[in-house]
Amino acid sequence: MNMSQMNCNEITDSSQLNLAERLRRPGSVTTIELRPPEKDIIESSDTNRLATINYSMQDLVLNDFFVFLTDQAVGLSEEESLSYLEANMGSEIPISRFIPFLTCKHTLEYCLNFADRAHSLGCKSIVVLGGDKSVGLPRCVPHSYFLREQIRKRQPEISLGGWINPHKDLLKQIDYLTSGDFLADFYLTQIVSHHSVDLVGEFLEECDKRNVKIPGLFGVFYYWNAKPVTLKRLDDFLPVPIDELTREFDAGDTPEAVVVRTIRALKGVGAKNIYLSNLGYKRVHDRLKKILEQSSII
Helix, strand or coil: CCHHHHCCCCCCCCCCCCHHHHHCCCCCCEEEEECCCEHHHHHCCCHHHHHHHHHHHHHHHHCCCCEEECCHHHCCCECCHHHHHHHHCCCCCCHHHEEEEEECCCCHHHHHHHHHHHHHHCCCEEEEECCCCCCCCCCCCCCHHHHHHHHHHHCCCCEEEEEECCCCCHHHHHHHHHCCCCCCCEEEEEECCHHHHHHHHHHHHHHHHCCCCCCEEEEEECCCCCCHHHHHHHCCCCCCCHHHHHHHHHCCCCHHHHHHHHHHHHHHCCCCCEEEECCCCCCHHHHHHHHHHHCCCC
């Protein structure tokens, strides 16, 4: 099975759709979140590693997957997503399939210029996030919707994504979605798992009651193992069910099996759209194939 057969998105004449438009069509959407290469890879002579990253990026979007690219202000020395795309994706690559993250942890001038550059490059969507207040640079605005408001005025053709956390106060999170100030065409959620699927179910039920129309994608994390040091470090950034994951891996579950269990649980409560995070680059196609097949997405 090749990647084009793998793709569950089944889009017709979709090359010009932005993510928000695709999410409003029938069917489910599976997207991938990747990090741009680290700066030392770009600047080094490690051409093989960079070629692996480039190939993975290109292959995913050529097979109709949307790819989220994280913001380099998250604390790692990453290449800026737009600079990376401009330098490494050729004219035959649909840049519209790449969706960069933009946090408020830059200057306002940088953020607004980023939106201009993204539009000029061919990006049709941007996810605008606040960014972790506890580390790194301060935010240029108190909340991400202030930045979305300014980008919307400046680049009205770009669809904008927001951020919701089902692990936090449910009613407050949905208040954000129903507020006229949210100013997002779609939203991503914090990472969830089958161990927190009840929260997702309650969230979606309340969305139905409140007639929330904004489509969303639920985050699913690929845990490579259950090493205590790794899980505790990850738990500083996202809710990690450490004890539960440890039991699953100790019982012999593979990383793919754990992800599949989460996807099936999410589908069971009505969460049809997901983004997969932390798949890596080497053999990403094999991992993705196993996950999509076993979770009955394809």
